[in-house]
Amino acid sequence: MTDVITLTGIGRTFAADPPVIALESVDLSVRRGDYLSIVGPSGSGKSTLLNVLGLLDVPDTGRYELEGEETTVLGDAARTALRGARIGFVFQSFHLLAHRDVTENVMLGGLYTSAARKGRRERAHAALERVGLSHRRDFRPTHLSGGERQRVAIARALAGNPALLLCDEPTGNLDSANTAAVLDLFDELRADGTTLIVITHDETVSGRAGRRVRITDGYLTQEPL
Amino acid sequence: MRSRLDIRDLFAEAVAGIGTRPARTALTVLGTVLGIGTLVTTLGFSATAGNQIAGRFDAVTATEVTADIPPPAGPDLPPRVEWGALTDLARLNGVTAVAGYARTQPGQEPSVRANTVRDPERVLDRALPVVGATASLLGAARTGVAHGRFFDAGHVDRRDRVAVLGPQAAEQLGVTRVDNQPAVFVAGKPFTVIGILGGVGRANQQELANAVIVPWTTGDDTLHLGPVGTVLVTTALGAAPLIARQAPLALSPNDPAAVQVVAPPDPAALRTGVADDVSGLLLVLGLVSLTVGALGIANVTLVTVMERTAEIGLRRALGARRRHIAAQFLVEATVVGLLGGIVGASAGILTVVMISVAREWTPVLDGRLAAGAPLAGAVVGLVAGLYPALRAAAMQPVDALRGPG
Known part of the structure; x- marks a missing residue:
């Protein structure tokens, strides 16, 4: 099984008057090591797709297999555990805890997983090493640049050794220099075999991906680079 | 596969959460300090005064x-x-x-x-x-x-x-x-x-x-x-x-x-009478302060929960279950109550001892009171934290994670 993600006929409708169709029969497969970007204007269903992919929301119809495991039939507890263990999130606004140092923030990544408590600090340091921030491990996030903060967030996502890195507008709060640094990091991670999904509306970001899909009014279309 | 949260991590996270805003935590603790302090002072003082009066009635x-x-x-x-x-x-x-x-x-x-x-x-x-x-x-x-x-x-x-x-x-x-x-x-x-x-x-x-x-x-x-x-x-x-x-x-x-x-x-009647006189009013005062303290903890914890919506969302994204979120805020409120109980009990005991020294009385302190007061503070915190913790656990923080935080 080389597919990390297989979406088949995913649909999600929100109860309203009239009902809002956020996703309509979405099919998507992501293979291990893929670098996929999802683009689309706001209101197109990007957030809903992110929530579904991140196991934060359950689709109304269709099947979602993560590493071959059907997730739409899982209960809340099992879905939460799967999310914590197999998906690393990277957010636009980093969501670092301002009063904890960089290492502690990265250690949060393994807090709720079944990973051994012992060695958590070492794994956090290793993740910081991967994003090139070993020299900042004792800093507070408030003393870091935006790019460094996002790299800390990426290290936190990597600390759990996830199957997939799910990035939501990862460069939305960054200037061009920091954006370039983060994108370079994504290239390095991909070269190491990390599976990346980047949701963005930024053409330069999506242009660096290996594959691009566009979502419009809930429909997903493959798009050539 | 199950999400889990080690009890040591739970306490570490809760203590770190409390330490995030020391001034606010101190003010929140103060409410419980006043309540527990008043109660301990009242009970200790009435025991001391009752013993003092009883002591005047020697066997002769x-x-x-x-x-x-x-x-x-x-x-x-x-x-x-x-x-x-x-x-x-x-x-x-x-x-x-x-x-x-x-x-x-x-x-x-x-x-x-x-x-x-x-x-x-x-x-x-x-x-x-x-x-x-x-x-x-x-x-x-x-x-x-x-x-x-x-x-x-x-x-x-x-x-x-x-x-x-x-x-x-x-x-x-x-x-x-x-x-x-x-x-x-x-x-x-x-x-x-x-x-x-x-x-x-x-x-x-x-x-x-x-x-x-x-x-x-x-x-x-x-x-x-x-x-x-x-x-x-x-x-x-x-x-x-x-x-x-x-x-x-x-x-x-x-x-x-x-x-x-x-x-x-009758010494026994006299002692009881004095204790009743002294404690009655102050005891009510202490209970009122304690209630105000509990409301303070509940209020501040609720505000904290609202402020930390993004953090709650992050923790959920990192694999925290609702019960982990609820437990963290419960422990935070309990620790705040416990702190208030410890400081309040110490202050109350100190007050009783100082009054006794000033009047050359023998301070009489019930060991159960000294041990029970911090516990009472913790219980107050626990009860006060119940509602905010449930609110935190019930949050749908998915949207809080998106957009600028």
């Missing part, structure tokens, strides 16, 4: 009952209490000694002198109270003889003209020894001095030290002291309240209300 005072019998309303009426009634009182269970006496009215003390020599240069006459007593006075008044002896039932029956002097009366009269059978003249009538008293132990009978004490029969004959006016009773320990109730009936069956009994206050 607590066994003394005194009955005052007013003179009969008219000169021809029979006395309210017969001398013979004293033996009835002595038979009561719990009575260890009974004595009665009649004495000269204040202001009408007869002149007393130690010899018949008329010396124009010296004033030999002393106006001293004269007491006609039963032979059992020594035990009932907690006194003894320093020289000689006290009169006995034989002297009383024979109406002998003998006298025992109180130590101050003997000094005033210049009587220092009794082996030479000195005489005193009371209103011109001679009495043989057979003894001199030592100190009088009974606190409310110090006037005996200044008195000339004669058998009541002799006193009635020669000085018209009249019927018994005061009855002194000593009781077994703990029997005083009972004897105080029974004494009027035993002494004056026809008119018990005429007998005025002075009994020591």
Whole structure:
């Protein structure tokens, strides 16, 4: 099984008057090591797709297999555990805890997983090493640049050794220099075999991906680079 | 596969969460500090004060009952209490000694002198109270003889003209020894001095030290002291309240209300009374402060939950279950309550000790109170944190994670 993600006929409708169709029969497969970007204007269903992919929301119809495991039939507890263990999130606004140092923030990544408590600090340091921030491990996030903060967030996502890195507008709060640094990091991670999904509306970001899909009014279309 | 949260991590996260805003945490803790502090001070202070008051009632005072019998309303009426009634009182269970006496009215003390020599240069006459007593006075008044002896039932029956002097009366009269059978003249009538008293132990009978004490029969004959006016009773320990109730009936069956009994206050009742007085109001005050403190914790925790929506969302994204979120905020509120309880209990104990030192009292502190107060603070925090924790757990923080945080 080389597919990390297989979406088949995913649909999600929100109860309203009239009902809002956020996703309509979405099919998507992501293979291990893929670098996929999802683009689309706001209101197109990007957030809903992110929530579904991140196991934060359950689709109304269709099947979602993560590493071959059907997730739409899982209960809340099992879905939460799967999310914590197999998906690393990277957010636009980093969501670092301002009063904890960089290492502690990265250690949060393994807090709720079944990973051994012992060695958590070492794994956090290793993740910081991967994003090139070993020299900042004792800093507070408030003393870091935006790019460094996002790299800390990426290290936190990597600390759990996830199957997939799910990035939501990862460069939305960054200037061009920091954006370039983060994108370079994504290239390095991909070269190491990390599976990346980047949701963005930024053409330069999506242009660096290996594959691009566009979502419009809930429909997903493959798009050539 | 299950998400899990090690208990050590739970506490570490909660403590870190509290430490995020030290000033706010301190103010939140203050509410519980005031509540617990007031409660501990109140309970400790009332225990200390109650013990202090109880300590004043030593075993001696607590066994003394005194009955005052007013003179009969008219000169021809029979006395309210017969001398013979004293033996009835002595038979009561719990009575260890009974004595009665009649004495000269204040202001009408007869002149007393130690010899018949008329010396124009010296004033030999002393106006001293004269007491006609039963032979059992020594035990009932907690006194003894320093020289000689006290009169006995034989002297009383024979109406002998003998006298025992109180130590101050003997000094005033210049009587220092009794082996030479000195005489005193009371209103011109001679009495043989057979003894001199030592100190009088009974606190409310110090006037005996200044008195000339004669058998009541002799006193009635020669000085018209009249019927018994005061009855002194000593009781077994703990029997005083009972004897105080029974004494009027035993002494004056026809008119018990005429007998005025002075009994020591019941120490237990007094202690409780004082404790109730002191604690009642302050206890309510403490409970009110504690409630306000709890509301403070609940309010601040709720605000914190709202502020940390993004953090809650992040933790959920990292694999935290709802119960992990709820547990974290519960522990945060409990730790805040516990801190308040510890600081409040310490402050309360310190206050009690300082008040005791200032008043030279012995501080009395219940160990259960000292140990229970921080626990009570923790429980207050736990209860106060319940609602905010459930709110946090119920959050749908997915959207909070998107967009600028």
